[in-house]
Amino acid sequence: MKQFFTHILALLLVVSLVASEANAQQFSKRKQYNSVGIxxxxxxxxxxxxxxxxxxxxRFAATRLNVGLNATHRFAPRISARVALAYGRITGDDEKAADKSDPDARFRYHRNMNFRNDIFELSAVGVFDLIANRNNYIKRPDFVPYVFAGVAVFHHNPKGEVRGGAVxxxxxxxxxxxxxLRTEGVDYALTNFSLPFGGGVRYKLNKSFDxxxxxxxxxxxxxxxxxVSGVYVDPATLATAEAxxxxxxxxxxxxxxxINFRNPGEMRGxxxxxxxxxxxxxxxxxxxAPRVKSPKFR
Structure with a gap:
């Protein structure tokens, strides 16, 4: 919980910086620009x-591929807004992650769970550059660190692998x-919201690419x-052999x-x-590159 409030404070700090920057800077539309990326x-x-x-x-060995497309609009010298669509997979496996010789991990080794989960995410974030670009896109800084925060909606679908014989x-x-299967008797949602936040560095390759x-x-x-979340339920409440x-x-x-089913009420997660x-x-x-309108002469 303490960590959660720390992240919320960081998000509020980013929002306040963005708001103050937006109020303090006058950034002409001629200097605003869009970008698309992968x-x-x-x-x-x-x-x-x-x-x-x-x-x-x-577990770094559980790292899987994530790919995405994004579009960004620069509003001010330090401020951009970005929307992105991404797909990726997360995985976990007690057989590989839990060490039975570690007292803290022993029950997870015995639990022997595994999963993989494909996640589709749509996000919208505000990006705050730590180095301002008060010029047009051609004269933007070569190297820019930045932070971001926002909101996302994602769809997921956890799956497990049958091991050790037919079920x-x-x-x-x-x-x-x-x-x-409702393995814990909970009908949880497969579409949820999340709070994305983080940081990065951007480098100018040439006038058109970062x-x-x-x-x-x-x-x-x-x-x-x-x-996996709570406790083991009574196996009589589970309808199928797979469950x-x-x-x-x-x-x-x-x-x-x-061995047979763990006792109902024992810790599962x-x-x-x-x-x-x-x-x-x-x-x-x-x-x-933004289109530059030629001045009209009367």
Missing amino acids: SINGMNYFGDIVPKVSIPSL GDLASGSIVNLQP IGLEIGWRKTFTDYLDD KYFGGGITRTDDGTF KGNEKDWYIVTGLNVNYIL
């Missing part, structure tokens, strides 16, 4: 299926949509990116064998932390 990124997540259940903990009508290796590096966090309001399997029947012992995802990578932007 991004190629790595994508990770923070949640219940990581080495340590904390925000700084992630019901599913063969080992089958990929199953987890949300319809290249940049950026890292952005997404504070979500769901704990089910990985389909029982992913709801608790895949529990592993120290010698690698599997952290429960008091929302999931996050993080996007880090490279973006290339092309500046759309």
Whole structure:
């Protein structure tokens, strides 16, 4: 919770800087311009299926591809607005992330959960440059660090892999949509809002192209990116063999064998932390040169 308020304060600081800059600067329309771009990124997540259940903990081997398209409009010497559409995948696997010799991770090793989740995101953010460009796009600075914050809507769909033999009508290796199984008795939404924020650096390649590096966090309001949140439920409440399997029947012992369903009410996930995802990578932007109207003579 403390970390959440820290991020909210950072967001408010960015908003206040943008507002003050907008009021303080007179930026002619002749100097405003648009740009379009693409991004190629790595994508990770923070949640219940990581080495340590904390925000700084992630497994770099679980990094997956994220790609995006964006459009940006510059309003003022330091201020731009950007909309972006992106697609990427996050993954988690107790078999690879949890160390059974670590007392804090032991129960996650036994839990033996795995998931992958494809995320489609539409975002709108304000961008605040730490170095102002008071000229036109041709004379923009060569190197600009910046911060950003805004809002996004995303659609996700966690899936799990059947392992160790057939389950019901599913063969080992089958990929199953987890949300319809209601593994914790919760019918969570697959479309949610998030708060994207972060920073980056932008470099001017020539008069028309910029290249940049950026890292952005997404504070979500769901704990089910990985389909794991609270406690194990009574297996009698789960309707199918697949639901029982992913709801608790895949529990592993120290010698690698599997045991029956965990006791209802036992901890399945952290429960008091929302999931996050993080996007880090490279973006290339092309500046759309503004049309300059010729003066009219009478």
